[in-house]
Amino acid sequence: MNKFNTTIIYVALLLCGKVYSQEFLDTALLRREVTFISTDDKGGRYPDSRGSRVVAEYVLSSFKQAGLKLLCNGGYQQFSLVDGWEPDSENTASFCGKPLKAYADFAPINYFHTLQASLSAEIVFVGCGNDIDWEKCKGKWVMILCLKNHNYSTIAGRAIKHGVGGIILVRTDHALPKYQYANVLRIKTKTTTTLGPVVEVSLGVAEEILKHSNKDLNIKKLVEVEKKNNNSVIPLGATFEARTSFKPKELTCRNVVAMLEGSDPKLKNEYIVVGAHYDHLGIQKSSTSSDTTKVIYNGADDNASGVVGLVELAKYFGSLNVKPKRSIVFVAFDAEEEGLLGSENFLTQDIGINNSQIKAMVNLDMIGRYSALQTLSIVGCNTSKEGEKLVKELVKNSPITAKIASNASLITMTSDHLNFYRKNIPVFLLNTGRHVDYHKPTDTAEKIDTYGMSQIIMIAKELVDNLANRKTNLIFKSL
Numbered sequence: 266m267n268k269f270n271t272t273i274i275y276v277a278l279l280l281c282g283k284v285y286s287q288e289f290l291d292t293a294l295l296r297r298e299v300t301f302i303s304t305d306d307k308g309g310r311y312p313d314s315r316g317s318r319v320v321a322e323y324v325l326s327s328f329k330q331a332g333l334k335l336l337c338n339g340g341y342q343q344f345s346l347v348d349g350w351e352p353d354s355e356n357t358a359s360f361c362g363k364p365l366k367a368y369a370d371f372a373p374i375n376y377f378h379t380l381q382a383s384l385s386a387e388i389v390f391v392g393c394g395n396d397i398d399w400e401k402c403k404g405k406w407v408m409i410l411c412l413k414n415h416n417y418s419t420i421a422g423r424a425i426k427h428g429v430g431g432i433i434l435v436r437t438d439h440a441l442p443k444y445q446y447a448n449v450l451r452i453k454t455k456t457t458t459t460l461g462p463v464v465e466v467s468l469g470v471a472e473e474i475l476k477h478s479n480k481d482l483n484i485k486k487l488v489e490v491e492k493k494n495n496n497s498v499i500p501l502g503a504t505f506e507a508r509t510s511f512k513p514k515e516l517t518c519r520n521v522v523a524m525l526e527g528s529d530p531k532l533k534n535e536y537i538v539v540g541a542h543y544d545h546l547g548i549q550k551s552s553t554s555s556d557t558t559k560v561i562y563n564g565a566d567d568n569a570s571g572v573v574g575l576v577e578l579a580k581y582f583g584s585l586n587v588k589p590k591r592s593i594v595f596v597a598f599d600a601e602e603e604g605l606l607g608s609e610n611f612l613t614q615d616i617g618i619n620n621s622q623i624k625a626m627v628n629l630d631m632i633g634r635y636s637a638l639q640t641l642s643i644v645g646c647n648t649s650k651e652g653e654k655l656v657k658e659l660v661k662n663s664p665i666t667a668k669i670a671s672n673a674s675l676i677t678m679t680s681d682h683l684n685f686y687r688k689n690i691p692v693f694l695l696n697t698g699r700h701v702d703y704h705k706p707t708d709t710a711e712k713i714d715t716y717g718m719s720q721i722i723m724i725a726k727e728l729v730d731n732l733a734n735r736k737t738n739l740i741f742k743s744l
């Protein structure tokens with residue numbers, strides 16, 4: 266869909282908010298909303314992407330229109346995500362004093378998220394690095410031969426653990442990596458290590474190093490030797506020098522946060538959080554085919570469906586003449602798929618409310634495939650003394666089948682509610698289960714069961730209403 270069409274739908278969806286009371290549970294509206302959030306032009310809503318920003322803006326506008334008070338910075342809570350590591354321009358290497366050219370003769374590799382590392386030492390050849398007497402390699406460069414199907418990072422990890430100074434990889438199965446290669450691992454951590462440098466050298470440089478040893482060695486010969494499981498350490502009598510330098514590639518993530526202030530002068534200082542993550546997997550290689558072309562992961566069920574539920578609930582509660590007693594904080598989390606980072610940051614940064622007064626959390630994650638399993642799972646009911654009884658009562662008259670999920674599912678259904686549970690807050694996750702399209706490019710809008718979704722949003726509405734108005738708060742129970 267092009268940008269122009271997107272804008273029309275965007276405006277149309279916002280206008281729908283105006284006639285909210287008649288539109289509630291309109292399944293056609295739900296489908297339009299899910300479709301808007303998960304069309305190809307949103308690019309799978311990877312954090313900090315254009316599509317992600319469009320959806321965040323849409324949620325923010327919906328919150329505003331529902332009359333909610335925007336928290337944080339105009340409704341956005343920003344935080345950063347390390348999305349891999351980039352080599353900078355400081356990567357150098359030389360062999361026997363002769364400088365090598367980056368990305369032609371050698372490439373820096375960052376297996377261990379090391380910011381800067383350098384080494385000038387002699388080289389020993391260790392074949393494929395199997396059953397090596399690593400004592401002989403301490404502090405030295407080890408030249409490792411990587412054959413097809415070898416797991417280079419594991420081999421390198423093993424070597425570095427045994428105290429080698431640095432690693433020179435020689436891969437026989439492909440050309441020297443280009444700049445982008447260093448990001449392939451996409452190590453998403455801010456933690457850094459001070460381990461030795463790792464470089465890959467071209468086959469030409471590898472041959473040169475071997476020739477220098479005067480031992481009549483070449484790659485072809487060595488590959489043959491390795492097939493017989495060689496485990497000797499061969500000093501090559503040459504010195505190698507390299508400096509590798511990386512910086513974390515940081516993305517800016519955004520939670521969208523707004524509040525409906527409670528109507529009770531005292532209870533308004535207590536909060537019920539309703540959340541749904543809006544990020545998804547972006548554009549990457551397909552998990553369903555061996556083809557290496559990248560495809561869009563639309564994430565219609567995961568979790569455009571939950572975001573639509575969130576927006577609908579915000580509109581509903583915002584439209585009430587008499588607001589609920591407790592304050593309700595609505596939040597669309599970013600970077601859930603990257604390790605629940607949105608909810609983690611929500612709970613650890615100052616968002617302008619007293620976090621210790623959050624009394625319960627309701628998470629909507631994947632509520633669009635009721636038709637697949639014919640069951641709505643409500644996870645976390647036993648994280649409070651009263652949760653199970655309360656939920657059973659609420660779903661009693663629903664036309665859909667809802668079940669109290671097992672205690673174990675609190676952990677296995679990993680989503681943002683977990684971070685709240687870890688802070689001793691009673692949680693509820695509404696989820697229609699994992700289906701064949703889960704985390705696949707085939708999780709698309711036309712497969713959404715909007716009737717099931719509408720009924721689930723009704724249940725969520727009842728639940729949030731109860732939590733925000735009940736006399737006494739739920740009592741947390743650890744599982």
Ligand SMILES: [Zn+2]
Binds near residue numbers: 542568630
């Ligand atoms: Zn999800």
